Amino acid sequence: MSDLAKLSHTAALILQTVDHGCSYGFDIMDETGLPSGTVYPALRRMEKEGLISSQWEAEKKALAEQRPARKYYRVTRTGMQVLEQSQKRYPLLGKLSQKTRR
């Protein structure tokens, strides 16, 4: 556990938001109220550290709906461990998570 990356409160909040189902950059901004200049670099960093993974949605589906395909983010297994650790470190974040899930 101690080898896991320690996240700042902001990064942990973003990770938790992704875990709650906000898979796109702009959705995360809406949910957290954080600016794009904070959200996107945080997503890149977490992806580099293996806490989240990104994937393009199926091109066929997007074409059929006459819209560009979007890139979505998902929390990885390591990311889940780090998130649990962060929720212990930032108790308010954990409470927020419970409330949102309810």
Add this chain to the structure above:
Amino acid sequence: MPDEPKLPWAVSISQTLIRGAAPLVPAAEREEWLREWRAEIWHRWQFLFHTGEWNRREQLLLLRNSLGAFADAAWLMASQDSVRTRISGIARSPFTCLAALTSVLLIIAWLSSGLHATREMLFSQMPSKAGKLTFIWLHRPLGGGDYGLPADVIPAWEQSSKLLNGVAGVEVRHDQVSWNGHVLADDPLVIAASPALFKVLGVRPEAGQFPAEGGVVLDHRAWTAIANRNGHIIGSDVKIGRRAYRIAAVLPASFDFLSHQPTVYIMERLTYIQKAFVVSRVKPGVSDNALRKELSRIAEEVTAYFNLQNQMRFSTWREALLSPLWSFVPATLLASLFAWLTFRTGFKQMKRAFEPENRKPAARRLFFFMAKTGLALACVFVGCLEWTRSESSVLLASRDPGSGPFLLWLYVLGSMGVVFWSVADQRARCRVCLRLMAFPVRIGSPGSLLLDWSGTELFCSEGHGLLHVPLMAPSWDEDADRWVSLDDSWKDLFAHDK
């Protein structure tokens, strides 16, 4: 489904912003990055349009969010190894060190209106040059500290002294000043002074006439601050503290006396209760000793103040102005002495610099060291002077701990910090290219001290050499920091850094 809307201006500008940020993104990732941002913008616009929420506020919000693409792109650029190496190379360069110190100096100059206090110290002139303009105050031999004189000696000196051409007392205080209900925002300096003050200083009023007693004279800054240079202020009343005074004159803009704060002078006869600093014109050729004797005699005969002779201190206008410089020079010498005592083993190694093959790199190192230390000391000198003298004065400098002894302490601590940092920084640089050493590696453990291999090893990123810094310098090994030069055969190991 509603008709496909035209591309709105907010979306067009957002797309342009993203295209503007794209060159910062590494080429390999650029296409995908552009796709992601474009798709997000498109979806945001479409979603809001179809839900009927596409309004001006959302358009501006979209623009603001698109600006974040620059931060995102900059992060991607900075996270590349090659960029990191280049940034770290620039940060370690000796030129960056000198440029950073020069920038600090320029910032201080910018924040202090072009080094106002420093310029005042170096170039300030009193209008009249007749005789030596001299300050007189008391400094008790036991207990130290600077004090004003009992103010009733001033008329006695004025009447009886044969060595003075003019004498006036000043008592400095701070008070609230208001005119026509307008309170002077900056804490102004209020100086209660003998009516002869401006005659002694040799200044003429810009407007009005100097009053005999009970009137008030404003300096140019106070005039501007209170009344925005309104000429009708002469003859009106100004409230200082709880009392009202009549404004009689305004001083010229070129006149600077104790401070560059707005200053209000109350002309009044100072009584023995007030402890005044004395401003006088000493006749040419009069020694301090002769002056001390005469002034003490008059004080004893006329006003019955004894034992002033040993306590009286004199300082000419120029000496008083330059007092920060005379505080700074010994402070720097003291710091240099401490540094020499601490790093003397390192200085011993400098003997090698005189060997013919070492002269050129040694001269470069010395030049860099002198330039760096000089710039850093200049920052300390002007920074502390401008800060403490923001409300300073020549007289207050010797009395107010905020701008007198405090400045000396600032100089001692500041120059100590600078000299120690400068030597430590020099030791941490490559002996050839003067870049800061990199790749620190801890070797050994404190328990291995006897074997003399516990410490840190650093490399020059250009492969010029290796520096071994022991955890503790053993007493038998004076050359504790070991520099090992690496020849060209090692260069390939460091090629990736270039």
